[in-house]
Amino acid sequence: MTHAAIAGWGKCLPPAILTNQDLATFLPTDDEWIRTRTGMHERRVSHVPGIELAIVAAQRALDCAGMDGGELDLVIYGSCSNDELVPNSASAVQVRVGAVHAAAFDVNTACTSFMYALSIGTSMIKSGIANNALIIGVELISRYMDWENRNVAVLFGDGAAAVVLRASDAESGIIAEKLQCYADARQVLRVRGMGTIYANLGVQYGQTRWDFDGQEIFRKAVHGMSEASLDVMRRAGVGMQDIGVIVPHQANLRIVEAVAKRAGAGMDKVFLNIHKYGNMSSATAPVALVEAVEEGRVKPGSLILMPAFGAGLTLSSHLLRWGERVTPLRASSAELPPCTKTALQMVNEIRAQKQEGAAGAPLLEQVKLAESLG
Numbered sequence: 001m002t003h004a005a006i007a008g009w010g011k012c013l014p015p016a017i018l019t020n021q022d023l024a025t026f027l028p029t030d031d032e033w034i035r036t037r038t039g040m041h042e043r044r045v046s047h048v049p050g051i052e053l054a055i056v057a058a059q060r061a062l063d064c065a066g067m068d069g070g071e072l073d074l075v076i077y078g079s080c081s082n083d084e085l086v087p088n089s090a091s092a093v094q095v096r097v098g099a100v101h102a103a104a105f106d107v108n109t110a111c112t113s114f115m116y117a118l119s120i121g122t123s124m125i126k127s128g129i130a131n132n133a134l135i136i137g138v139e140l141i142s143r144y145m146d147w148e149n150r151n152v153a154v155l156f157g158d159g160a161a162a163v164v165l166r167a168s169d170a171e172s173g174i175i176a177e178k179l180q181c182y183a184d185a186r187q188v189l190r191v192r193g194m195g196t197i198y199a200n201l202g203v204q205y206g207q208t209r210w211d212f213d214g215q216e217i218f219r220k221a222v223h224g225m226s227e228a229s230l231d232v233m234r235r236a237g238v239g240m241q242d243i244g245v246i247v248p249h250q251a252n253l254r255i256v257e258a259v260a261k262r263a264g265a266g267m268d269k270v271f272l273n274i275h276k277y278g279n280m281s282s283a284t285a286p287v288a289l290v291e292a293v294e295e296g297r298v299k300p301g302s303l304i305l306m307p308a309f310g311a312g313l314t315l316s317s318h319l320l321r322w323g324e325r326v327t328p329l330r331a332s333s334a335e336l337p338p339c340t341k342t343a344l345q346m347v348n349e350i351r352a353q354k355q356e357g358a359a360g361a362p363l364l365e366q367v368k369l370a371e372s373l374g
């Protein structure tokens with residue numbers, strides 16, 4: 001049976017850091033609240049489009065695999081913050097990494113986009129449609145964040161990571177997975193303002209309002225991620241003692257702690273980086289996976305459990321078997337252009353642009369929203 005082994009991995013974090021103290025300069029919040037309620041200390045703000053983050057992560061993953069773009073059959077771009085919709089974002093990465101023979105498409109399931117894309121890429125390799133696939137998780141949330149809403153503005157950051165999947169006879173890559181969507185909870189996490197329906201109503205792009213029921217999301221996330229994890233472990237016939245490391249989606253430290261407890265794991269088994277990056281949506285799980293490898297938490301042959309959730313409410317859990325190699329085959333020279341502004345400067349510029357843009361256009365609050373969307 002063919003498997004889809006992870007042959008390369010790479011991340012790209014924009015350098016500008018937005019601290020909790022920075023947020024407190026324009027929001028009624030403070031470092032103590034954010035740390036104790038979320039586990040977040042800082043997050044990144046990108047000075048380049050999301051596609052640029054994705055390209056650097058992708059090139060680093062290809063170098064790690066010792067592969068050239070021309071060997072790829074497939075590029076999947078997992079994101080809910082695309083720089084443009086037509087053409088798709090995957091094709092922008094494809095052209096820059098020279099993946100001339102590849103198919104390329106985008107996947108949006110919000111924060112789980114990378115995990116869903118990993119499943120799709122794996123299935124296409126297992127079915128023989130592709131041999132080598134590039135799977136990307138990337139998010140540029142800073143451009144459509146509602147920076148005046150403290151309920152959401154403190155929670156998110158920008159980033160990207162990618163893996164290269166390669167067909168393999170050895171049992172490697174995804175061993176078992178569960179994908180699901182609690183569609184009855186569509187309303188609890190919704191970004192109003194992005195999409196044609198809003199454009200038709202004259203709302204400026206980026207003028208968002210986040211419908212966000214944090215506590216309900218919290219409950220659903222804990223239930224969904226722990227049940228999905230127990231399900232994949234049961235189906236794979238493994239117990240928590242067999243799992244080397246848990247690499248979860250990280251939207252709140254308390255959510256991760258609750259999931260670990262319900263799944264029967266101690267926190268020493270969980271890889272965390274939420275304090276450094278906040279929630280990078282689709283980029284969170286792959287960045288954490290890359291760092292877990294870089295920091296020696298993933299050993300040759302390790303079993304890795306990756307539970308995730310996102311707007312939809314989509315949820316997932318993946319059980320992965322790592323291969324024998326935990327170091328890159330080739331050093332990478334892929335880099336972002338230098339950043340000349342602080343994160344706070346960039347956020348204040350985005351805030352000013354939004355206020356300016358709002359002057360001539362109807363505010364989101366004033367337009368009648370099409371409730372037929374469900």
Ligand SMILES: CC(C)(COP(=O)(O)OP(=O)(O)OC[C@H]1O[C@@H](n2cnc3c(N)ncnc32)[C@H](O)[C@@H]1OP(=O)(O)O)[C@@H](O)C(=O)NCCC(=O)NCCS
Nearest residue numbers: 028029030033037111150151154214215217218251252310
């Ligand atoms: C958002 C979240 C951190 C809020 O934590 P919480 O413990 O549930 O906090 P509450 O919503 O009960 O709010 C407690 C108080 O803090 C206030 N508060 C909210 N955000 C705040 C902030 N950034 N700074 C200071 N106070 C804040 C609230 O207004 C509330 O005040 P009140 O009691 O006077 O009404 C938490 O619910 C969560 O992480 N939810 C899921 C996150 C998520 O979905 N992320 C994206 C999905 S991928």
